[in-house]
Each structure stands twice: as C-alpha cells, then as structure tokens.
Amino acid sequence: GQQLNQSPQSMFIQEGEDVSMNCTSSSIFNTWLWYKQDPGEGPVLLIALYKAGELTSNGRLTAQFGTTRKDSFLNISASIPSDVGIYFCSSGGWNNDMRFGAGTRLTVKP
Amino acid sequence: NAGVTQTPKFRILKIGQSMTLQCTQDMNHNYMYWYRQDPGMGLKLIYYSVGAGITDKGEVPNGYNVSRSTTEDFPLRLELAAPSQTSVYFCASNPGQGGITGELFFGEGSRLTVL
Numbered sequence A: 001g002q003q004l005n006q007s008p009q010s011m012f013i014q015e016g017e018d019v020s021m022n023c024t025s026s027s028i029f030n031t032w033l034w035y036k037q038d039p040g041e042g043p044v045l046l047i048a049l050y051k052a053g054e055l056t057s058n059g060r061l062t063a064q065f066g067t068t069r070k071d072s073f074l075n076i077s078a079s080i081p082s083d084v085g086i087y088f089c090s091s092g093g094w095n096n097d098m099r100f101g102a103g104t105r106l107t108v109k110p
Numbered sequence B: 001n002a003g004v005t006q007t008p009k010f011r012i013l014k015i016g017q018s019m020t021l022q023c024t025q026d027m028n029h030n031y032m033y034w035y036r037q038d039p040g041m042g043l044k045l046i047y048y049s050v051g052a053g054i055t056d057k058g059e060v061p062n063g064y065n066v067s068r069s070t071t072e073d074f075p076l077r078l079e080l081a082a083p084s085q086t087s088v089y090f091c092a093s094n095p096g097q098g099g100i101t102g103e104l105f106f107g108e109g110s111r112l113t114v115l
Helices: none
Strands: A005-007 A010-014 A019-024 A032-037 A044-049 A055-058 A061-065 A071-076 A085-092 A098-100 A104-109 B004-007 B010-013 B019-025 B031-037 B043-051 B054-057 B064-066 B076-078 B087-094 B110-114
Touching: A010 A019, A019 A085, A032 A061, A032 A071, A044 A055, A044 A061, A044 A071, A071 A085, A098 B043, B004 B087, B019 B031, B019 B087, B019 B110, B043 B064
Parallel strands: A010 A104, B010 B110
Antiparallel strands: A005 A019, A019 A071, A032 A044, A032 A085, A055 A061, A061 A071, A085 A098, A085 A104, B004 B019, B019 B076, B031 B043, B031 B087, B043 B054, B064 B076, B087 B110
C-alpha cells in the first residue's frame, strides 16, 4: 500500500532556529500537503503542493514537491514558541485515499 | 460556520458493545474520510467516500463499517468494540471538485475508550 515515511519523528529546538522535515514514499503522487495539529484538535492545512518541483511559501513556512514526485520537505524558519505541535505530511493516489505520515513532533524552547 | 461536526466528543464503551460515531458536514463536499489516531501516532485511514452511495476501505477497515446515504452524513459504525479500538477518531471532508483531492477539513475528533 501507499506508505508515507516522515522524518524526523521529533525535534527539540531553540527559539529562533530553523527546522526542516521531510516525507518520502515509494509511490508517485500528484499532491503533497502539510498539516499542523495542535493538542486536542484536528489537523489544519499549512501548505498544499500540486506540481512536481513546486516550491511554495506561507509566511515562515516553505515546502517543496520533489521532482521525482515521491518526496516533499517542509522548512520553518526562525521558529517561535507557537510553532509547537505535530506536523504531518499527506498525499494520496488516483483513487483519492489520502494518507498521512507518522508526524514530526516539534518542541520549541524559549 | 459549522464545517465538519462530529458527535459524540467522548465515549466509553465496554468490550463487545456497539456504537456509531456521527459525522456531518455542511459544505456540500463530495469526499469524506474517517481516520483514527492512536496516542503519539499519525492518522490511519479507516474508510472514505467520494460521493453518496460510494464507500471504500482505507488502511485499517477491520472492525468498522460506514455508509453514505447523503452528501452531508458519513457515520462510522463499530459493531463489537475491542480495546484495540481505543483511539481518537477524526472525520474529514474535501470538495473533490474535478477529481483533485486537496485540503481536508477536519472535525474536532471523537475520543473513544473501550474497557
């Protein structure tokens, strides 16, 4: 089946540092999406990518759709305490079954 | 704006009991999904639907059933609850226009404990 391998599993960083996480798969996808989940809530979309090679920014967040269509990364620059949470990559196949990576748990120390 | 509404938010079941988690969306979205999230883990797809009358299995469908009789509603049924089904369940929807699946809109989750 389609499995999304997300890394790292967790990160502990100092406020102001940059963060990078990525997602890979053995399958080719047409979309990559990155979500953030705060405690006790459902995931919320951060960035959506629909084209191989696409590089998209949303404030301090930047994400790229890999040229092989099998990977994607998310960067957060100049982290702040409210960046704390779990970040998920998501993608799906032709039949629209959207899958999620295992998540990257981010802790930001003031 | 209601968006995706899940009920109940919390439930405790005894082993072998049955229950239905309700999910309704008021955005006229074609696609709807059920996920489960175990503690410290990612989301696993249980079932999904690309329109009324159509449902498909996801990664972990065993022990669950769904139906999609209307565009708005996508209930998830647990027939014989087991401790392994203790989890937080999320319902989500997507417009599904043009066959492109993009952003999923999530409900607030239903926390289920099976004792």
